[in-house]
Each structure stands twice: as structure tokens, then as C-alpha cells.
Amino acid sequence: MSQNSENYPEEYKNWSLQFFGRKFVVTPNVLIPRLETECLIKRARTFIQKEQIKTVIDIGSGSWIIGTCIADIVDEVIFIDISSEALLITEKNFTENFPEKKSRYIQSDLLSQLSPADFSSLRGPILFLTNLPYIRDEDWKNMSKDTHFEPKIALFGGEKTGFELYEKLFEQFEILCMLESLDSLYCIFEFGFDQRKIAEETLKKYKDWNYSFFPDYAGIERFWEISFEQNP
């Protein structure tokens, strides 16, 4: 696939994109942010202010849009991505734009590189924000040609349903919820437009968690707000 192709995305040609009123650097190592992710960011901003969240963890941070668009209202942003190339772009741009803000950059498969001590050291309730890859591997062939230039690791979530990475993340959250030092844990997630049923099925296993769905601009419920409190 050549960069001279008529389908090569403009954002990669220009190395930049406007999102949520900001300019972002995008290279072919990161997903081109999608408009609907604004819905997650707007909800997160309201939530952070209401619950006085100090620390946000952006899992699968990619082009760093999510953590960046809430950075002005928290003390610390932790960016996690499995891709070292994506994290390099994040670190360079975030530290340039927010030189005063506390931030960390962790290359990790979901939360696997974080220890209980890492979480115990964080201030106040933690909010996880994530837009993990959720497309089924075999749906590659049905996708638009411009999408073929985006990194596969940013798009595909697994063979069977595409929801596998979220399932794995919930297993990690379940272990995290056992930590005595953790009073509460909040998450806001984005998933596929046709995955609400599987999302609900997945959560049935986690009886102590409260959740609600909320819609994108087209009215499709594809975002989730989840909370866990030790002593509700």
C-alpha cells in the first residue's frame, strides 16, 4: 500500500488534525481519532468535575487525544499503550503542550506492567478512560480503503467478537478491586456500535459494579460509565 494511493488519509499526509478545538500530531503509527470519541471526552470532563478526580489513566492512548482533552482539570495523566511508537508521540507532544502537568508514559499490555504499589501511590479515586480496539479481526476486508493505512493494533480487538481486549481488561479490574487501598474505581469506555449486548453480557460477571450506557451523536449507546466502590 503506497502513500501515493488516493485513499491515503489526509491526516497522515499533513501529520496533523483538529480535534476538540486542539491541534494534534498524527502519524501512521496512531489511529486517526474519530469524532464520536468527543462524547467520551465530554462525559469524562463532567464526571471529573463532579467526583473531583485527580488522576486519569488513558489506556490505549494512541494519538493522546483522550488524556489531553481532560488534562486541564486533573493533577496527573497516565498514558498507557502497547505501542512504543504511539507513546513516543504522546510523550513528546504532551510534555510540550502541558510542561507543568504531571504525566507518565507506560508501555504495557493493558495494565499488566502496573503493580499494586503503582495504584496505591495514586491520589484519590482513579478514572480510567479508554477506547480500546474493538473490531473483529475478520472485518478487515469490509472496511473502507483509507482505514487500511491505520495500524492494525489500533483497530482489531480479537478473532471471535472483537471485544476480547475489554474482557481481558475487566479481569484485570477485578483483581484491582481487591486492593484494600483502593476505595473506588471509575471507568468510561467506548465500544463498537453493535456491541452493547456483548458488553452487557460481559458485565453480568461483575456483580459489584454499577454501570450505565450513554449514546453517541447518532443516538447509539456505545459508551459505558462503570463504577466500583469498596464501601458504597
Ligand SMILES: C[S@@+](CC[C@H](N)C(=O)[O-])C[C@H]1O[C@@H](n2cnc3c(N)ncnc32)[C@H](O)[C@@H]1O
Ligand atoms: C482505537 S485506538 C484509540 C486511540 C485513542 N485513544 C483514540 O481514542 O483515538 C486503540 C489504541 O490502543 C492501543 N492498544 C492496542 N492493544 C493494546 C493493549 N493490549 N494494551 C494497551 N494498548 C493497546 C493501540 O496501540 C491504540 O493506540
